[in-house]
Amino acid sequence: MSTASVANHDAAHDHHDHEHHDNFVTKYIFSQDHKMIAKQYLVTGMFWALIGGLLSILFRLQLGFPEMDMSFLRPILGGWIDEAGKLDPTFYLALVTMHGTIMVFFVLTAGLSGTFSNFLIPLQIGARDMASGFMNMLSYWLFFLSGVIMFISLFLKTGPAAGGWVVYPPLSALEQAIPGSGLGMTLWLVAMTFFIASSLMGGINYITTVINLRTKGMSFSKLPLTIWAFFLTAVIGLLSFPVLFAAALLLVFDRSFGTSFYLSDIYIGGEALPNTGGSPVLYQHLFWFLGHPEVYIVLLPALGITSEVIATNSRKPIFGYKAMIISLLGITVLSFVVWAHHMFVSGMNPFLGSIFMFLTLIIAVPSAVKVFNYLTTLWRGNLIFTPAMLFSIGLVSFFISGGLTGIFLGNSAIDIQLHDTYFVVAHFHLVMGSASFFGMIAGVYHWFPKMFGRMMDAKLGYIHFWITFVGVYMVFFPMHYIGIAGFPRRYYSWTNFEFANMYTDLNMFVSVAAIITFSAQFIFLFNFFYSMYKGRKATLNPWRSNTLEWTTPVEPGHGNWPGEIPAVYRWPYDYSKPGAEEDFIPQTVPLSATPESNLPHEQELVKVELEIMKEEEEVLVSNETSH
Amino acid sequence: MEKELKYVDMVEQPIAMHPKKFALWLFLVTVVMIFAALTSAYIVRQSEGNWLEYDLPTIFWYSSGIVVISSICLQYAYSAAKKDNFVGLRAGLSLAVLFGIAFLVSQWYSWVALVDENVFFVGNPSGSFLYVFTGLHAVHLISGVIFLIIVLISTYRYKVHSKSMDTLEMATTFWHFLAALWLYLFMFLLLNH
Numbered sequence: 001m002s003t004a005s006v007a008n009h010d011a012a013h014d015h016h017d018h019e020h021h022d023n024f025v026t027k028y029i030f031s032q033d034h035k036m037i038a039k040q041y042l043v044t045g046m047f048w049a050l051i052g053g054l055l056s057i058l059f060r061l062q063l064g065f066p067e068m069d070m071s072f073l074r075p076i077l078g079g080w081i082d083e084a085g086k087l088d089p090t091f092y093l094a095l096v097t098m099h100g101t102i103m104v105f106f107v108l109t110a111g112l113s114g115t116f117s118n119f120l121i122p123l124q125i126g127a128r129d130m131a132s133g134f135m136n137m138l139s140y141w142l143f144f145l146s147g148v149i150m151f152i153s154l155f156l157k158t159g160p161a162a163g164g165w166v167v168y169p170p171l172s173a174l175e176q177a178i179p180g181s182g183l184g185m186t187l188w189l190v191a192m193t194f195f196i197a198s199s200l201m202g203g204i205n206y207i208t209t210v211i212n213l214r215t216k217g218m219s220f221s222k223l224p225l226t227i228w229a230f231f232l233t234a235v236i237g238l239l240s241f242p243v244l245f246a247a248a249l250l251l252v253f254d255r256s257f258g259t260s261f262y263l264s265d266i267y268i269g270g271e272a273l274p275n276t277g278g279s280p281v282l283y284q285h286l287f288w289f290l291g292h293p294e295v296y297i298v299l300l301p302a303l304g305i306t307s308e309v310i311a312t313n314s315r316k317p318i319f320g321y322k323a324m325i326i327s328l329l330g331i332t333v334l335s336f337v338v339w340a341h342h343m344f345v346s347g348m349n350p351f352l353g354s355i356f357m358f359l360t361l362i363i364a365v366p367s368a369v370k371v372f373n374y375l376t377t378l379w380r381g382n383l384i385f386t387p388a389m390l391f392s393i394g395l396v397s398f399f400i401s402g403g404l405t406g407i408f409l410g411n412s413a414i415d416i417q418l419h420d421t422y423f424v425v426a427h428f429h430l431v432m433g434s435a436s437f438f439g440m441i442a443g444v445y446h447w448f449p450k451m452f453g454r455m456m457d458a459k460l461g462y463i464h465f466w467i468t469f470v471g472v473y474m475v476f477f478p479m480h481y482i483g484i485a486g487f488p489r490r491y492y493s494w495t496n497f498e499f500a501n502m503y504t505d506l507n508m509f510v511s512v513a514a515i516i517t518f519s520a521q522f523i524f525l526f527n528f529f530y531s532m533y534k535g536r537k538a539t540l541n542p543w544r545s546n547t548l549e550w551t552t553p554v555e556p557g558h559g560n561w562p563g564e565i566p567a568v569y570r571w572p573y574d575y576s577k578p579g580a581e582e583d584f585i586p587q588t589v590p591l592s593a594t595p596e597s598n599l600p601h602e603q604e605l606v607k608v609e610l611e612i613m614k615e616e617e618e619v620l621v622s623n624e625t626s627h
Numbered sequence: 628m629e630k631e632l633k634y635v636d637m638v639e640q641p642i643a644m645h646p647k648k649f650a651l652w653l654f655l656v657t658v659v660m661i662f663a664a665l666t667s668a669y670i671v672r673q674s675e676g677n678w679l680e681y682d683l684p685t686i687f688w689y690s691s692g693i694v695v696i697s698s699i700c701l702q703y704a705y706s707a708a709k710k711d712n713f714v715g716l717r718a719g720l721s722l723a724v725l726f727g728i729a730f731l732v733s734q735w736y737s738w739v740a741l742v743d744e745n746v747f748f749v750g751n752p753s754g755s756f757l758y759v760f761t762g763l764h765a766v767h768l769i770s771g772v773i774f775l776i777i778v779l780i781s782t783y784r785y786k787v788h789s790k791s792m793d794t795l796e797m798a799t800t801f802w803h804f805l806a807a808l809w810l811y812l813f814m815f816l817l818l819n820h
Contacts, residue, residue: 133647164775204653238653243661244666255757258749261756277677277751282668289664350657 030141032133033558037140038119042444044147045111046525047435052102052150054516059095060085064511067506072078079125080159089492093162094180096490098154101188102163103433105195107149108141108298113199113237116301117206117230118448123549124224124296128217128559128568131208135201142198142220147540153187159438161188161325164490165290169283173254176268185255189248194242196248202224203241206234215548217568217612222587224547224572229304233297233334239336240293247286254278281346289337295432296335300328302439303370303399306392308572309446310374313389313546314381315583317573327366327373334363344415356619360410367403371396382583384575386543387461394469395435401473402431405480420490423483426476434472441468448528449542451554454535454584460527464520471517478506546572546586567616569609597621629733632734651797653806658767662788662808665763669756673819678742679751683816684740690733693815697726698806702717705799720779723802727772727813730809734765770804774798 031037061068070077070086072115073182080091093557118136122129130136151162162180163172167188175182210231223231242452248259256274260282263275303472311318340356374396383389405427410413418424441464448456480501485492494500541550548568552560566588574585580597590613591598672678704719738758741747746754778798779785787795 131650135650199658200654204650204657208646208650209655212649213643238656239660242657243664245659246664249763250665250668252746253755259752259755260750261668261752264677277679279672279675281754285671286664288667321699399757415696 006098010452012193013358028194030137032137034118034122034130034133035451037555040140041110041114041118041143042142042451044266045107045115045440046528048102048106048111048147049249050525052099052107052403053521054100055095055102055278055519057483057515058087059090059092059099060511060514062092062492062533063600066493073240078262081623090162090179091177092371092492093164093178093490094159094184097162097164097167097180098150098160101150101161104165104294104298105192106143106147108436108440109199109294110195111437112298112301113206113233114140114202114228115440116226116305116443117202117234117397119249119451120549121209121230122213123450123552123556123560124227124494125210125213125218126548126568127209127213128565130205132205132468136205139198139205140187140202142194142201145193146198149191149194153184153191154537155522156182156184158184159545160184161180165253165590166284166287166471168287169251169254169280171584172268173262174268174273175250175255189252189255195246195462197584199237199241202428203234203237203439204592206230210234215565215568216616217549222571225318225328226301226547227322227327228303228328229300229307233300233304236293236300236332236335237572239296240290240297243286244290244556247283247290250286251283267471281343281348284343284346285339288342289336293335293340296331296427298436299439300331302395302436303312303328303447304443305439305443305568306395308545308547309392310377310396311573311575312543313384313386313392313625314377315384316377317379317575317577318373319379320369321374321571323369324373327369334359334366340361341412341415343402345411345419350412354516357410361407362408364403367399371400384393384598386445387456387458388442388446390462390465390469390609391438391445392622394465394472395438395442396440397469398430398435398472399474402427402429402435406431418483419487420482420488420489422479422489423624426483429476429479430472434476438468444528447549448531449538449554450549450552450556451533453538454531454533455542456531456535456540457527462525464527466522468517471513471520475510475517476599478510482506484512501583541586544582544584546584548572551586551588553598567612635760640642645793647793648797648800651800655801658808659740661763661813662760665756665759666812669760669815670819672752672756677751679746679753680820681744681746682740683752684737684744686733686737687813687816688729690737692811693730693733694806695724696810697723697730698803700726701799701802705792705795708782708787708792709789709797713785716787717782719781720782721773724775724779725773727768727775727802731765731768731772734761737761753800757816757820759814764809764812767808768805771798771802776800 028036028351031040035416054246059072061070070081071085074081077087077091080088082088113588118130121127121214150160158179160180161167161172161184161186164316171177172181175185184338210223210227228453250259253259254262258274260275260278263273263278264282266275266279307318307324334376338356338360341360344353344356376435378393403425409418409424409427445456445461448454483498487500487503495504538554540554543550548566551566553562568587569590570585570587572587574597576579576583577585577594577597580594585594585597590606594604594615595603600604645787700719701723702715702719704723707713707719738761739756741754746757748755748758776796778787778794781794
């Protein structure tokens with residue numbers, strides 16, 4: 001791997017220096033340009049979001065309308081709908097499993113980080129491209145390959161993996177357990193291996209780029225919060241994905257080679273399996289060591305995007321820039337020491353449980369700091385309700401309402417009642433699923449002009465927002481009640497239980513809301529593809545924003561800036577600065593150019609700045625002479 | 628304009644590390660995390676009891692020596708390259724490769740020794756873990772050997788010299804890391820056995 005990228009290093013450098021002629025394949029398919037790779041990630045992510053959403057609609061139909069005749073789905077689902085028009089129960093398990101896997105990994109990890117880290121890191125730190133364009137391309141294509149394998153697994157005769165997205169052994173380790181633990185599970189593991197490799201390559205690239213390729217003056221204390229979030233997300237991924245790999249590797253050995261890392265004393269049909277000495281809880285520890293940080297891998301980029309969008313559209317500096325960074329760092333560190341709160345009822349030592357409970361509840365502190373800062377940034381701002389702004393505010397709303405239930409679930413005693421019920425489903429779909437999804441959508445609306453040089457239609461954006469926002473609450477709020485009542489998740493049907501009957505109508509309501517919310521996403525898809533070709537032409541800086549990406553041409557070419565990369569002189573949140581002419585001062589404007597709005601301590605910095613500029617002048621002069 | 632861009636590319640990051648080298652270090656972090664996960668899994672599992680006790684193959688002592696010698700050879704090659712001593716560079720690199728292969732062979736014999744002790748890959752996790760540690764480390768070491776061979780070939784094209792040390796430097800970092808990783812694994816096994 002290393003040699004391949006070394007060889008490429010020289011080639012990538014030559015790229016900047018001349019107008020090079022791309023053919024279709026190098027421009028749109030095997031592109032090494034970070035902007036194109038970002039778009040590839042985005043479109044692939046959207047494709048997977050559609051599949052993942054569709055799967056959820058299928059199982060919502062089963063949950064909301066258990067008596068329904070689903071024969072009309074036979075053209076898509078074929079044999080999974082039986083003679084009587086009922087959904088096959090084992091396929092129901094496969095549906096929830098694949099919905100989880102697809103949404104968590106393919107949409108909210110690859111689709112979110114892949115898109116925005118790739119697109120924004122070089123543009124916002126002032127770099128020509130990623131540290132290694134080749135590795136970046138490889139990262140996308142490994143993700144694509146992983147997707148192809150996962151997609152194929154959907155069409156297997158025995159169905160795709162069905163042991164839940166966490167694939168706990170022994171259920172996932174034994175082919176005899178359920179049909180989904182056969183070839184479907186094998187393909188799941190193969191696909192995830194490629195996915196891990198892809199994420200790691202992407203992450204290594206993001207970290208290297210942020211640390212090594214920042215433009216002149218772009219210190220860490222001047223980085224936009226988006227970049228801080230992407231950077232820390234990549235750090236979390238780098239530390240946690242290898243652990244998932246280790247867990248999956250041992251699972252592969254158990255499945256295919258007969259080892260007993262996770263298996264012990266299992267009887268199937270009255271006969272003992274030869275495996276002895278394994279521990280299924282060991283898998284849970286290894287899995288959740290990734291699994292919990294994964295939650296933040298999904299959420300942090302969305303929080304970063306929100307910080308940027310909210311500050312820009314409130315026309316106010318972000319409140320507590322340093323506190324935002326510290327809370328991001330706090331979340332990063334804490335995310336690694338709370339994993340066992342997913343395992344309170346796994347038979348873990350209760351003392352250990354109370355330690356993990358304590359650590360878990362501490363995460364509420366940095367999270368609350370972030371929420372507080374969002375609200376105080378919005379407070380008395382000149383709010384401009386662009387669709388991106390609405391989705392960002394929506395994120396804050398979900399982050400609060402979903403975060404509060406996290407405090408319940410973090411308590412090991414309450415978790416005994418709530419564990420694996422719809423309360424958990426409601427909690428993480430609000431705080432992680434919908435919040436991250438809204439962050440992603442906000443990012444698309446906000447940076448669409450930079451991606452495609454055109455604006456998305458705002459009216460359609462508003463309609464999309466309101467249906468989705470109300471819809472998400474309609475779907476997930478009732479689930480809290482269902483969960484408190486004790487409904488377990490992943491159950492095919494509850495009609496056998498007397499206590500469950502009184503919630504049939506609530507489930508029906510949730511299902512209808514889910515269908516409406518899902519349908520509203522087609523408004524977005526239409527808006528996206530229509531605006532790509534027919535949208536209003538974007539101006540250079542449509543949101544009057546400070547960050548570097550808006551100093552590039554409307555449609556930046558390879559290398560991003562046609563001339564020199566601009567230097568950076570100030571933090572990215574100088575909005576509505578008292579005394580300033582405009583209500584925003586881009587990062588490229590030197591402090592010495594704005595004496596009217598400088599604060600006392602900034603006047604001091606002007607001297608330093610003049611020195612830097614003098615140096616730059618010398619560089620320019622020596623450039624001229626060397627020509 | 629062509630020159631201008633190049634010039635700016637150079638001056639804007641005087642303190643930054645070579646991006647490829649930095650990426651290599653990050654890759655090493657991921658490898659560390661894999662083995663950290665596996666060795667902690669070992670401890671967690673061991674504490675639960677039902678743990679097969681057996682003797683570690685004594686050949687591990689020899690393989691540890693071999694891997695250290697290999698690292699020393701490579702370090703010699705590195706300092707030779709710095710002085711543009713091509714004979715020393717090639718000799719050191721070749722020896723490092725040979726000792727690397729010798730290490731792999733000795734690891735294979737450690738498996739033979741385990742089988743003789745009736746410790747198999749399939750069976751009590753106590754034995755399976757040992758196979759996973761050594762096997763996964765060997766996979767990484769094979770990739771290191773391939774890397775070294777590629778560098779060795781490039782020395783014959785005079786691509787490695789005192790002014791162009793990046794590739795060799797990365798190969799050396801990776802190789803020392805793999806040696807250190809083995810010593811860690813060996814010590815871990817000695818202490819937790």
